[in-house]
Amino acid sequence: MESKTKFFIGIDVSKPYFDASLMCVIEHQKQPIQTIRFENSIQGLKHFHDWLKKNKVALNENTLLVIENTGIYHRLLWAFCCDKKLPIHIGNSAHIKWSFGIARGKSDRIDSIRLCQYACREADSLKSTGVLDPTLLRLQDLMASRRRMLSQLNSNKTYLNELRNISDKATRQMLERVHRDAIKGLSESIAKIEAMMKKIIAENDKIKTNYGLLTSVPGIGNLTAIYLICCTNNFACGRSGKQLACYAGVVPFEHSSGISIKGRNRVSNMANKELKKMLHLCAISAIQSYPEFKGYYERKTGEGKPKMSVINAI
Incomplete structure (x- = not known):
């Protein structure tokens, strides 16, 4: 039987501490958001665990915790969630930020509240991040x-x-x-x-x-x-193959609007630039070392295709 109580936690993580916001939804009624700050340390996580128990937060599928990917600063929290079997979604910072729409003002506390609201709003579409390996x-x-x-x-x-x-x-x-x-x-x-x-x-x-x-x-x-x-x-x-190619920044997108903008398709700057650089060098190596790729490259460039477009396709 599905629980009538859901918990949504948004956490803004920084190097010395993290701000947590908790929203309880009882029978589809949102309760006031609570906010608190903890040290980003093992001791701080113990206090965080005590705070969750005090608020009777269920450490199961009825709870969703959302944070932004901060590199190494969120690892302690990620390990804590894996240990406690607490579902956690580590989201892309840009994707989460744009989901806020027009947002004025910024602080660690405000960001944690927005993450909490985002978790509640997008709960059905958010996937739990895998166990820390x-x-x-x-x-x-x-x-x-x-x-x-x-x-x-x-x-x-x-x-x-x-x-x-x-x-x-x-x-x-x-x-x-x-x-x-x-x-x-x-x-x-x-x-x-x-x-x-x-x-x-x-x-x-x-x-x-x-x-x-x-x-x-x-x-x-x-x-x-x-x-x-x-x-x-x-x-x-x-990720599918198309999603990975998009992440690497090698997929062209249409660039047009009405009758005033009729640009040619181009790749997006929103990509993993390091991965794109590596794959670009791999494609160059393949063209130089393998006759099949060299033939494809020469045929497409001979047809008038831009060189970078052909390299991205390879």
Whole structure:
């Protein structure tokens, strides 16, 4: 028998604390929203749990908790919900923000109230986010660390090339020696991270299977395969192929309105730019390495198709 009481919780998460708003719906009648703030720590989550028990919040399917994806700051809360079997929806920040319509004023407390109202309004369409997977989180953290180190490595290499214009030979040689040591250290650290990721994949059968399927696709390399696994929660997030292509920013959309705007179809800027960059390089590699893709590219560009459009199709 369906419960006559529903609970909707909206939480705005930041690094030091999180603001929670609770709405109770009894026999389809909305009760006043309660708001409170807790520390974003293990101790704070204990107080949050006590607050839920005090308000007799059911830790089952009759309750829905909604938060925005904040990177690493919401992980403690996510782990808490998984441990307590509390349904949680981790939503895209932009999607949630636009659902508010015209909204004036902003604070952590107000945002939590809006998230609570959003949870109540969209409850039928929101899907619970899957259980936190420590293996995927490790891969995500390693990928993020590699990306930061790679940025530092490229920065050091660029500066090392620019040192050639320095007139003082002694200063140039000293700085070159320092930067070469930094470049060597960063290169070794990146290699260690890549080895760690391969070891993690080898020890997990589900991830290993999808990794093997991805790397069997022409042009898809090791890092792109790992990044796709991280972005899709090992393809357990329920995205279709079209949705994933849209997320990667390679799907063209119509751009026209009335008689004044007759633009050609174009991709949207709302995309995962890092994934788009990786897939773009994979497509270029496929064109250069596989005659089938090269023939397709030359045929389509010969027909007058824009080069980027053909690359996105590949």
